[in-house]
Amino acid sequence: MMQLDVLDKNLIVKIKCDIDHHVTDKIKEKIERKLELLNLKNIIFDFERVDFMDSSGIGMLIGRYKFVDKIGGKIYVINLNPNLKPIIEMSGLKKIINFDCDLESVLKSQRKSKAE
Amino acid sequence: MKNKINIVMQSKSENESFARIVVAAFIAPLNPTVEELNDIKTAVSEAVTNSIIHAYQEKTGKIILTCEIFERRVKIIIKDYGLGIENIKKAMEPLYTSRPDMERSGLGFTVMQSFMSKVIVKSKKNFGTKVIMIKNLA
Structure with missing residues (x-):
């Protein structure tokens, strides 16, 4: 369903399924557990293998935005279908x-803003 | 072309993808564009998700999906026997959600309305809700 990796203190979340209400809670839980465990604040979602998303996915993204925004993190979505x-x-x-x-x-x- | 299907399913979240895939397969003979197909799949997913989350509050109930094609017109009806909507106008406002506890975007009806040609909602408290959606294909 999803794969989690860490790169330069970013949590890379590669989702490999349709994003609907059936999966959003599981995605949310796995991400939050990992962010807290590894003390990370930025999330990069890789949507290369997401062919479908409904408004449950929008709710999930807004929720993750609110979560990382509080700790000064950012959210990025790459490879949008x-x-x-x-x-x-x-x-x-x-x-x-x-x-x-x-x-x-x-x-x-990120490296550039860190160097400055 | 004229054709119709009726499917009765349980209000389980697994059936959200089942419902949209069934509809997509059923309307395939009309050769919809990728965008049209995606619009319809998304609208079906929203309506079925509403029945599961709001009508049945994650308890098990019955959802009836009807899909009817007539020439280039696709008509989809999602019907449940759940809680019903007290104030349809309010429920259809963008960003309104009756479940702020659940990380819902409140965009379900807005998505249905913007992705389909026409959306009609009929509901009666404690009797259920019927969402009728029409899409005229190019």
Whole structure:
């Protein structure tokens, strides 16, 4: 269903299934446990293998945003499938989550801001 | 082309994906575009999820899915016998959710309305809810 990795203090969450109400609670629990265990604050969602997402996924992303925002973290979504664009557009999530990035650009901008 | 299916399923979250996949397969002969198919799948998922979470509050109940095609028109009905909606107008407001405890976005009806050509909601408290959605394919 999902794979969790850590890279440069980012939790990389690679989801490999449709995102609907059936899976959102499990995704949420696994992410929060891992963030707390490893003391991480940024999440990079890799949506390459997500062909479908409904508003339960929007709720899950907003929830994770609120969670990391409190501790000064950020959320990124990479490899967004075109199928998901209409629901992302209508949700207004683009105001708080960066969807137009790839892994390289995220890591690069983080290293740059760290060096400054 | 004219065709119709009726499916009775239990209000289990596994059936959210089942419902949208069944509808997608049923309307495949109409050759919908990828966008149309995705719009319909998303709307079905929203309606079925509402029945599971709100109508039956995660208890087991019966959900009836009807899908009817007539020429280029797809009509989908999702019916449950759950709690019902007291104030349909309020329930359909964007970002409104009766379950703020559950990390819901409150966008379910908004998604149905923006992804389908027409959405009608009929509900009676303690009797159930019927969501009728129509999509006219290009």
